[in-house]
Amino acid sequence: CSSDLFTLPVRRAKSNRAARSISHAMQITVFYSGDASKCAQLNVQPSDTVKAVKQKIIALHAPPDWANTALLSLKGSTDYFDNRKRLAQCGIQDGDTLKFAYARNLGVMEKVELSCQGVKMDNYQLPPMTISTLPPKFSGA
Numbered sequence: 209c210s211s212d213l214f215t216l217p218v219r220r221a222k223s224n225r226a227a228r229s230i231s232h233a234m235q236i237t238v239f240y241s242g243d244a245s246k247c248a249q250l251n252v253q254p255s256d257t258v259k260a261v262k263q264k265i266i267a268l269h270a271p272p273d274w275a276n277t278a279l280l281s282l283k284g285s286t287d288y289f290d291n292r293k294r295l296a297q298c299g300i301q302d303g304d305t306l307k308f309a310y311a312r313n314l315g316v317m318e319k320v321e322l323s324c325q326g327v328k329m330d331n332y333q334l335p336p337m338t339i340s341t342l343p344p345k346f347s348g349a
Contacts, residue, residue, distance in 0.1 A: 234295070234302035236261075239283060240269045240309075254296035258289040265308045275310035283307040 234254065238261065239247040248268055252261060262278045271278070279288045283305040289298045300306070314322070319332050 232302075234300070234304075236295075236300065236303070237305045238265055238280075239305070239307050240265045252295060254294065254300075256295050257291065258293050258295070258298065259291040261295070261306075262291070262308065269308075271310050274312055277311050277313050279309045279311050281307055 232254075233251050236250050236252055237247050238250060241247075246269070248265065250261065250264060258280055262280055265280075266278060281288045282300075284307070316332060316335060319329050320334070323329050
């Protein structure tokens with residue numbers, strides 16, 4: 209793992225109780241590539257959002273052209289964290305190892321095309337359409 213160390217900005221708490229709960233920094237490791245050596249050590253607060261962590265990794269590792277979303281989970285899990293959640297709400301603790309990945313949310317027509325190619329897909333709703341079993345019209349003289 210590379211020793212890249214990033215610190216997310218610390219937000220001031222509104223109450224002493226809240227200050228005690230978020231005042232300690234945590235260090236997490238985020239793997240962001242198929243290359244096992246590519247990871248970043250991040251200093252974060254339990255009150256930081258998942259989205260803020262993703263933005264740090266995106267700044268370090270730009271998305272490929274095909275990607276339209278990013279995923280973050282505990283390493284080895286496929287339970288992805290919601291962008292709006294705070295790290296503490298996700299159960300992330302000091303020393304945890306996370307996995308970041310780019311992904312693509314497919315549109316309906318992309319799903320149809322992949323299904324026709326034999327790719328197993330989860331169920332999805334097809335838009336209303338008309339399918340004709342008649343041969344195409346031929347305009348010949």
